[in-house]
Amino acid sequence: MTNYTNPETIALHASFRGDPSTGSVAVPMHQTTSFQFPDVETACARFALQELGPIYSRIGNPTTDVLEQRMAVMEGGVASLAVSSGQAATALSIQNIAATGDNIVSSTDLYGGSWNLFANTFKTMGIEVRFVDPTDPENFRRATDERTRAYYAETLPNPKLQVFPISDVAAIAEEIGVPLIMDNTAAPILCRPFDFGAHIVVYSTTKFIGGHGTSIGGMIIDGGQFDWEKHADRFPMLTMPDPSYHGAIWTEATKPMGPVAYIIKARVTMLRDLGPCMSPFNAFQFIQGLETLPLRMREHTKNAQAVADYLSQNDKVETVIHPSQMEGVKKRWADQHMPKGFGGLVGFEIKGGRDAGLRFIDALEMVYHVANIGDTRTLALHPATSTHQQLTPDQQLAAGVTPGYIRLSVGIEHIDDILADVSQALEKTSA
Ligand SMILES: *Cc1c(COP(=O)(O)O)cnc(C)c1O
Numbered sequence: 001m002t003n004y005t006n007p008e009t010i011a012l013h014a015s016f017r018g019d020p021s022t023g024s025v026a027v028p029m030h031q032t033t034s035f036q037f038p039d040v041e042t043a044c045a046r047f048a049l050q051e052l053g054p055i056y057s058r059i060g061n062p063t064t065d066v067l068e069q070r071m072a073v074m075e076g077g078v079a080s081l082a083v084s085s086g087q088a089a090t091a092l093s094i095q096n097i098a099a100t101g102d103n104i105v106s107s108t109d110l111y112g113g114s115w116n117l118f119a120n121t122f123k124t125m126g127i128e129v130r131f132v133d134p135t136d137p138e139n140f141r142r143a144t145d146e147r148t149r150a151y152y153a154e155t156l157p158n159p160k161l162q163v164f165p166i167s168d169v170a171a172i173a174e175e176i177g178v179p180l181i182m183d184n185t186a187a188p189i190l191c192r193p194f195d196f197g198a199h200i201v202v203y204s205t206t207k208f209i210g211g212h213g214t215s216i217g218g219m220i221i222d223g224g225q226f227d228w229e230k231h232a233d234r235f236p237m238l239t240m241p242d243p244s245y246h247g248a249i250w251t252e253a254t255k256p257m258g259p260v261a262y263i264i265k266a267r268v269t270m271l272r273d274l275g276p277c278m279s280p281f282n283a284f285q286f287i288q289g290l291e292t293l294p295l296r297m298r299e300h301t302k303n304a305q306a307v308a309d310y311l312s313q314n315d316k317v318e319t320v321i322h323p324s325q326m327e328g329v330k331k332r333w334a335d336q337h338m339p340k341g342f343g344g345l346v347g348f349e350i351k352g353g354r355d356a357g358l359r360f361i362d363a364l365e366m367v368y369h370v371a372n373i374g375d376t377r378t379l380a381l382h383p384a385t386s387t388h389q390q391l392t393p394d395q396q397l398a399a400g401v402t403p404g405y406i407r408l409s410v411g412i413e414h415i416d417d418i419l420a421d422v423s424q425a426l427e428k429t430s431a
Contacts, residue, residue, distance in 0.1 A: 007074055007189055007294045015069035029284040030063045049253065049268065057280065059271055064283040070290060071209075071219055075184075075201055076194045078224030079263045081271065082217065082283060086185060086204020087113050088276035089218030090152075093181050093202050095274075096266045097237055098149035100126030105143040105150075105178075107134040107164060108398075109157035111204075112387050114183065118152075135329075137168035141176065149234065150179050150200075155193060155337065156186040158373070159347050159383055159407055160400035161321050163191075163334040170197025177231035179262075186345060186373065189297040190338045199226040200262070207374030208344070211289040211296055215282040222263035238262065244269055296376065296412055300344030303378075303418060304410035310419055311348045316426045318404065321347030345373060346408045347400075354403035356429050357382045361406070363425035366417060378411035378418050 004010050019028050035054040037043035045051040054060055064082045072080040083089050090113075094104055106118055108131045118129035130148075132139035140151050151173050153164045166182060173180040179199035184191060185207050193201050203209060205217040229251050232239040238261050241247040245268065250261040257264065271277055278286075308322035319325075323334035323342040334342060350356045360382075361369050367378045371387060381387065383401045391399065410418060 004073075010070065010074050011290050011293055014073040016066045027063060027066045027284065027287050029280055030057075030061055031280050032061075033057050049264075052257075058275055058277045059267060061277075061280050061283065063280040063287070064278055067278075067283045067287050067290070068219070070287070071203075072221055074189075074290075075221050076192055076223070077201065077221040078258055079260045080219055080221040081263055081266050082205075082219055082278040082286075083271070084218065084276040084278055085216045086111075086183075086202070086206055086218040087117065089202040089204065089220050090114050090183065091117060092266055092270045092274070092276070093200055093220050094122070094127065094150055094152070095125075096262065096270050097179070097235055098127050099237065102126075102147050102149045103128040103130055103145070104152055105130045105132055105140050105148055107153035107157070108132065109134060109160055109162065109164070109400075110154060111157070111183070111185075114152075114154075134164055134169070135162075137165050137172060140169050141172045144176055144178060146234070148176075148178055150181050152181045152183070154183040154186070155191050156323075156343060156345065158186065158345050159321065159405060161323055161342075161345060161347060162326070162330050163323055163337050163342075165333045166191075166193055166196040166198055166337055170199075173197070173199070177227075177234060179226045187338060187343050189294050190301065190340050190343055194223040194225070196337060197225075199223050205286050205289075207372070208297065208300070209289050209293060209374075210286050211293060211374065211376060212285075213372060213375040213377070215285040217278050217282045217286055220263065220266060222260060224259035226262070228261055238265060242269065244273070297343065298341075299412040300410060301341035303412065303415050304344045304346050304408075305341060306415050307408060307410050307418060307422065308346045310422070311346070314423075314426060316351055316430050318349040318351050321349070321400070321405075344410045346410055348406055348408075349402050350404040350406055350426075350429065352404060352429070354384060357404045357406055358385065360425050360429045363428040364421055365424070366413070366421040367408075367425075373407075373409035375409065376412050378413060378421075379409040381407045383407055 046053045068080045130143040170180050181200040182193035182198040185204045201221040203219040228235050228238045238250045250265040254261045254264045311317045312320045367380045388401045
């Protein structure tokens with residue numbers, strides 16, 4: 001009875017059963033840089049990757065290892081790699097298979113940090129990012145050439161909150177032989193991208209997984225389904241000898257461990273060389289968060305749906321941006337990929353534009369005004385004057401940010417108190 005399939009049970013029991021040396025039920029925090037080798041032979045075997053024991057906490061740590069294994073089980077993947085932030089997860093997930101002269105194709109609907117990484121920093125490294133509109137999945141095929149190394153998108157991107165057509169793009173990805181990387185930060189538990197054919201999943205664990213707004217972290221999960229050898233020409237970084245590891249060919253060297261070439265290489269070259277590891281303390285915090293994640297996602301989803309329903313009936317609100325309010329193909333993609341509900345995010349456009357938006361934020365009493373999502377507490381933000389202020393008005397509109405747009409990350413307080421605060425702020429806002 002150890003192959004649990006229900007997320008509620010996986011979150012508590014997968015990959016750890018009492019500490020072998022002390023019986024500790026909570027996963028112990030191994031706040032140490034390095035690990036005593038039992039003997040020189042073991043040391044040699046660990047460095048040669050013949051044995052996967054701990055060496056040094058930049059490359060791996062037993063506390064972090066429990067989090068990595070648990071999240072891989074939760075997502076239905078084969079293995080994962082914890083890193084220092086969601087940004088590090090995105091960067092490494094691509095740098096692991098793309099180098100100077102290569103390109104990736106990305107959805108235009110992206111987190112601002114990912115957008116900057118793709119449009120500016122990757123450009124300085126010689127990795128081109130081709131942005132395409134995801135409302136036509138065929139755009140991914142059209143932008144692909146022989147140097148395309150990955151497709152990249154977010155399951156539930158804000159502010160538009162239009163669910164990405166994972167299965168349509170995954171089918172194209174599979175046909176051409178390009179892995180689909182999904183940022184699932186806004187939809188853990190509610191969507192498992194691997195179930196729809198995605199190949200790699202990345203997370204900012206900072207958000208719903210940590211859940212309590214205490215720690216920055218990220219995760220890369222390998223679905224183990226992508227056939228790197230079949231498309232060997234496209235992935236020389238995995239299928240040709242790696243001079244940084246005495247000529248290892250990752251698809252060959254990792255075979256005894258299963259279909260884990262991608263994630264092992266990310267650990268032993270990317271994390272080794274670039275260094276953005278997760279601290280054991282943060283891994284410990286994320287393990288605590290993960291334990292109640294299925295429970296919290298249910299409450300976030302229920303409360304956000306109630307807020308969306310309330311706002312859609314309010315005459316001070318111009319429009320509500322939430323998958324439940326969408327029609328046509330947007331609604332179909334939302335229902336297909338998130339059958340259990342649409343998570344904690346709700347957007348709305350307040351009547352009266354920018355000024356009304358700012359007055360609403362200032363009038364909130366319980367709801368926090370912060371640039372974050374996925375906290376247990378309800379959070380609000382006015383993107384036009386904060387996260388999206390550097391964009392021109394036209395660029396803001398293209399990103400879905402109208403002057404009166406308010407983003408809510410609905411928390412797990414009692415719904416009556418959330419609605420009371422939103423309602424009193426709307427009252428005060430009306431001129
Ligand atoms: C916050 C966020 C990130 C970046 O994560 P950090 O942990 O802040 O580096 C990436 N993608 C999405 C969707 C996010 O919300």
